[in-house]
Amino acid sequence: MDQEVKHATVFDSDQQQLGNVYAKALLGFGQENQAVDSLIDELDGVVDVVESTPQLKMALESPRISVGEKDSLVQKIFGGKVSPDLVNFLKIVGAKNRFDCLAVIRSAAHRMHDEMAGRVQATLITAHQVDDSVRQKLETKLSGVFGKQVGLAAKVDNKIIGGMVVRIGDTVYDGSVVNQLSRVRVKAVKRATDAIRQSVENFMTE
Numbered sequence: 001m002d003q004e005v006k007h008a009t010v011f012d013s014d015q016q017q018l019g020n021v022y023a024k025a026l027l028g029f030g031q032e033n034q035a036v037d038s039l040i041d042e043l044d045g046v047v048d049v050v051e052s053t054p055q056l057k058m059a060l061e062s063p064r065i066s067v068g069e070k071d072s073l074v075q076k077i078f079g080g081k082v083s084p085d086l087v088n089f090l091k092i093v094g095a096k097n098r099f100d101c102l103a104v105i106r107s108a109a110h111r112m113h114d115e116m117a118g119r120v121q122a123t124l125i126t127a128h129q130v131d132d133s134v135r136q137k138l139e140t141k142l143s144g145v146f147g148k149q150v151g152l153a154a155k156v157d158n159k160i161i162g163g164m165v166v167r168i169g170d171t172v173y174d175g176s177v178v179n180q181l182s183r184v185r186v187k188a189v190k191r192a193t194d195a196i197r198q199s200v201e202n203f204m205t206e
Helices: 014-032 036-051 054-061 067-078 084-095 099-116 132-146 177-205
Strands: 005-008 119-126 149-156 164-168 171-174
Touching: 014 036, 014 084, 014 099, 036 054, 036 084, 036 099, 054 067, 054 099, 067 084, 084 099, 099 119, 119 132, 132 149, 132 164
Parallel strands: 119 149
Antiparallel strands: 005 171, 119 164, 164 171
16 A cells, blocks of 8 residues: 555535534434444434435425424334434434435444444455455555554445555545556656756756
């Protein structure tokens, strides 16, 4: 990873800021009842259901549907299937018309929970499937680098041609062939520019 390029990604959206606020509140509920893990697991299930059911998603996110109707919908679908704390949390989200942030809330909750537990979640992106042994070795290396337990999920993207890209939080460590080729091109342009500049300077001093 020594020669990989590190660059930050930009996620400074209103949704993410709100997601952080709601996620912090959710974790607060979980800490009070010592049920953070189960709350996050339940939230995963709720988000999966909402995202995979277009009609439900539209109804929960629609500003035309009243808060009372959304409360009834949440109670009917999720009441008795997830904890009362999560049902109440979902009703709070609905009261603020913020169901459009539900997936962002989940992402923020996972990130905050990992931070609390001293964990870091990362994504390994390669052009081809990698063996579990390779992924585990990289997990170990990254854990040593960051001084935290790193969980590494593997993803295949043939657009990067070869090499690998590691995403950790809002930062990308790009060691792909595409990035390497880009760096070669930049260096070549710089060398040509420097040569031209030197020629000009030599001409001016003659």
